[in-house]
Amino acid sequence: MNALDSLYQQVILDHAKARHGDGVMPDADASHFERNPTCGDEITVSLRLEPGTDRIAGLAWQGDGCSISMASASVLTDMAVGRTVPEFLALTEEFRTMMRSRGVGEPDEDVLEDLVAFHGVSKFVMRVKCGMLAWVAAEAAAREATASR
C-alpha cells in the first residue's frame, strides 16, 4: 500500500461520505465546539446521556473539514454511543496514544475497532489534529455532561 492509500484507507473515505451522526441534537446534555485554526476545520459535538446513568445515549455533530476530520467524527458516533463516559474517555485515550504513535507499533483492533484505519494518519504529523478534532470536542462534552448532572 502506498503512503497516500495508507492515509486514506477505504474505511476513512467511506465514513467521510457517510458522515454518521451529522446533524443537530436539540435535547443534548452538553455540546462542545472545537476549531483547528491552522486549517479552519471546525466541529460542534453534542451528546446526551441515558437518564440517571453515565451511559452515552446519543451523539450528533455539525462540522466542516477535511475527509480525515469528517471520517473521524463519523466513527466517533458509531463508537461512543452505548458506552459509559469513563469507557468512552478511556477509548479516547487509546485513540490519542495511537494518533501520537507516528505509525509505530500495531494498534489493538479489539479495542479500537474501525479506528485502526487512522493508524496511517499518525504518520502524517500535520493531519493528526484533523483526526483528533471530533474526539477532543466529544471528550469535553462528555465531561461537561457528567459534571452538570
Added chain:
Amino acid sequence: MTVVAPNQPLTETEVEAIKRDFPILAQDVNGQPLAYLDSGATAERPRQVLDAERRFLEHDNAAVHRGAHTLAALSTDAYEDARATVAGFIGAAAPTEVVWTANATDALNLVAYGMANASRGRGGADAERFRLGAGDEILVTEAEHHANLVPWQELAALTGATLRWIPVADDGTWTADDAAALITDRTKVVAFSHVSNVTGMIAPVEQVVGLAHARGALVVLDACQSAPHRPLDVQQLGVDFAAFSGHKMLGPNGIGVLWGRAELLDALPPFRTGGSMITTVTMEGSEFMPAPERFEAGTQPVSQAVALAEAVRYLRGIGMERVRAHEEHLARRMLDGLAAVPGIRVVGPPAGVPRSGLVAFDVDGVHAHDVSQYLDAQGIAVRSGHHCAQPLHRRLGLVATSRASTYVYTTEHDVDRFLAAVAEVRDYFGATA
C-alpha cells in the same frame, strides 16, 4: 545571443537555468521531483543569496551603527548598502525611506501602532495627521490578509475610530468605484493589498490613491504579493506607506521592509523604543532619531538585510517585467488547465482580467487539505487553508481553498504536473460518484 524584449516571458531554457540556482528544488519529495508551487507563502532562496549571507557572516559580521572597529564599519556599510539597494528596487526617493522590519506584518503593525501612539498625543504637533479618534474611519477591504486587517482592527479599538471595509463581489474582487463609495472626509487611512494573496487581483492603486488623497487620507499598501513578482514603484503609485517581506522574494526570514514617504516617517511616533533609535536619553525622557533609525530599536537583522539585497540583485538580473510576464503566462496556463477539469471553482478575476501568478481554487466535494495531501504524494507542494484571509473565504462561501503560486523557478512542466494531479483528485476521493 538573442536579445529578448524586457517584457517577454522567460524561455524554458532560462527557467531551467534559474531553477539550477536553487539547491532545494533539485530534490525528490515522496519519490517524485519537487514541484514547489507555494512561493506565495514563502519563496525558496538561490545559492547566490545563501552565499551572500554566509560570506557576510564569515568576513564582516558585527553590530552596526556602534563601535569603531573595522568589522563594525564593514557591517554598517553592508547594512546601509542593502538599504540603498532595496530603496532603488522600489523607486524610493531616498534610502532613508526604507525601514527594516522583521517582516510585512511587523511593518504594518509599526504604522498602526505608531498611529495609536500619535492618537495618545505622542509625537507632538508633527504627528497631528496620524491622530485618530471617534468619528474617524479606517478603510480596508474584505479581501485583506489578516496582517493588513487585524492591526487596523486593533487601531480602531484603541482610538475609538471606526473600521470600515470595501465589500468584495462573488469572485472576491473589488473596484475603484467600490472604494469611492466609502472614502469620505472621515476616512483617515486606506489600507489594502496591491495584489491579493488569494484572488491574485491587482488593485487599482493609483485610482484609490487619488480618491484617498483628495480627502486627506493616508494610503498604506500591502505589497507582499507585488514586490516579489512585478515592477513596484512606490512614488509612481503615489502611496504613503508600503510593506513587504524578504522571505517571499528569494530572501531570508526575519527581514521585511516598511517604505514610507520621508516626511511621514520622520513624523510618525515610534512603535518600539530602546537602544539605537535615540539621540539624547535622560532619566526623565528621550529624543528620537529621524527615520529610519527611529523605528529600528535594538540589534538589527544585518545578515538578513545583506542577503535580501542580494535577492534584489538576483531579481533585477532577470528583470521584474520578465518576472511578471513569466508568472502571468503560467497563471494563464493554470487557469486554462483548471477550466478543463470538472468540479473546479477558481476564485478571483474572470478570464481575461490581469492577475498575478497565483491561483486559488475549490474542488467540489473534496476539502482543500485533502487536495494538497493528494498533490504532495506526487511531490507537488501547494498551500491549503484560508491563507490568512478568513473574512474573504467566508464571503466566498468557502472554509478553505487550495492555492498554487508560481515564481521565477516555476516551469511549465511543474504546472502541467499540477494540472494532471488536480484532474485525478475527485475520482480518488469518490467525489464524482
